[in-house]
Amino acid sequence: MKGFDIGSDRREELRATSAILLYSGLDHTxxxxxxxxxxxxxxxxxxxxxxxxxxxxxxLKCLTDLSQNAAPKAEFLPETVLAVSQDAVTWWCRPGMRRVFFDCPKIGKRSAVVPHPSLVFRAASNGFSVFALKEDSRPTPASTLHEPPYFNTWDFGKICIGSAHVPKRVDVSSIAGWESGFFESAFTHPNHGGKRVSYPKGEFAFWKAMLDGTFGEQFPKKSLVSMKFTLGALIAGKER
Incomplete structure (x- = not known):
């Protein structure tokens, strides 16, 4: 068991002095x-x-020693951050005009700046997801989540990352990278599953209208499909 250096600010070699062994059953508890x-x-x-x-x-001694020497540094939380846990960060994205990219047979290779609704993103160790909101202000735990009106998404907001470039870390400082990975990737197909958008003739007609500028600078909120699930339930980790 070799020692290791803990950093240039404290040139001290650490060596193992004690060990804790845990014994588990078939349930791994x-x-x-x-x-x-x-x-x-x-x-x-x-x-x-x-x-x-x-x-x-x-x-208690082990936990006390570790907390004193390895406590994470506090970080500033922007207004858009809604929740932070050990394995997930949830944040709000204001409504506005953003560019989208399409590369699919029924729409072709097209790009345009279009209106987007207020969104909730969640980056977690088990995946990346997005949800739409009807309100334009910062959501509350009682806010109802809606299906994301986008291609490349599965049921319950799961995003098909595909070849998108997203951060390896899940933390507040990586939020911009996660958003870029979503908005700067090409939408290629609507995934199988539930209804993502309420619009005559379906999602292809909806996005053709969006790309043609039919709705101007206001996202058509009446096209959003409610999940009948709240932001508070999402943050609490409840199942729909």
Whole structure:
């Protein structure tokens, strides 16, 4: 077990001094634990010593030491950030005019600046999703989510990333990169699943009208399809 350098600001070599072993059943849930001292050994070849049942004091000391030396730095949260958890960031995107790109047989290769509704994005360890809103102001937990009126999306707002370039990190500082990955990618096809937009003759006719400038600078909110699911439920991780 070799030591390692913790950084240029504190030139100190760290070495393993103790170990905690957890014992789990078939359900992979820890049922028992032991704490062990690390024996230095000869030639730097350390080994794990005999263990003793782990107790509350050992766990508390470990957590206290780690929190003091590895606590994450606080970061400023913009107004658009709605929720941050260990594995997801949820934010609001104001309505406005943005460019879209299409590359599909029924529409062709086209690009135009079109109106977009207010949107909620969620980047998480298990995927990227987008939802539409009818209100133009910052949403509340009671706000109703609507289907995203876009191609390349699955049911419940899941985005088909495909060849889009999106960040590897899920944090507040990566929000701009996630948005760019969505808006700057070409819409190629409407995915199978539920109804994404309410419009005569369907989604292809809707987007042809959008690209032709039929709606001017105002997104047609009456075309949005309600999910009958709230922002608060999404943030809480509830199933629809």
């Amino acid at each position: 820890a049922h028992y634990g032991t704490v062990h001292a690390i024996n230095p050994g000869k030639g730097g070849r350390a080994s794990i010593g005999a263990g003793r049942p782990i107790d509350r004091s050992a766990l």
